[in-house]
Amino acid sequence: DAGVIQSPRHEVTEMGQEVTLRCKPISGHDYLFWYRQTMMRGLELLIYFNNNVPIDDSGMPEDRFSAKMPNASFSTLKIQPSEPRDSAVYFCASSLDRGRSTDTQYFGPGTRLTVL
């Protein structure tokens, strides 16, 4: 398996523009997670899905952020409108069977977002 795939790897945009980040989880994994990493706040969970259904979005910073998972092999994280403080590395991760205490999350390479 190619692992978790994220695109684009780098995104530079101007304040106010819409940004869409994409993720393809590992085939067969039924949990998908979106994280954000900054120097100030470290790695934070934004939202996670189980079987394409959002389970916990308490980490989504505000209404400008939205995430969807239309099918088992694709998810998007959208920021509209983007602001400079959204600049960060965004990671997608997937796992199999989170019901147990031993779930292992597999992370993608991340998307480095810069909002000017």
Added chain:
Amino acid sequence: DAKTTQPNSMESNEEEPVHLPCNHSTISGTDYIHWYRQLPSQGPEYVIHGLTSNVNNRMASLAIAEDRKSSTLILHRATLRDAAVYYCILRDRTTSGTYKYIFGTGTRLKVLA
């Protein structure tokens, strides 16, 4: 939120063993201890996990204290490729009943040639 405490940084010489400590004094009886590491410019990757007994895999060993309030990740022979930030993690149960990992600041390991 973070329920684990780790040193900010450590150094090791190449090909020597490294012991990375973690304190988790508020651990519950059912919490597994997870370790992940993040190599430069990459996403975190799983290293090892355990509940009560010491654990070994091809990457590392995990030594868990008898009272489970602390653990130590052991890299038996550090290589330059092991330079990374190492995170010791417990799952945090949210008010809505879901679980999430709380990644603290981790330990930045520097390996000297």
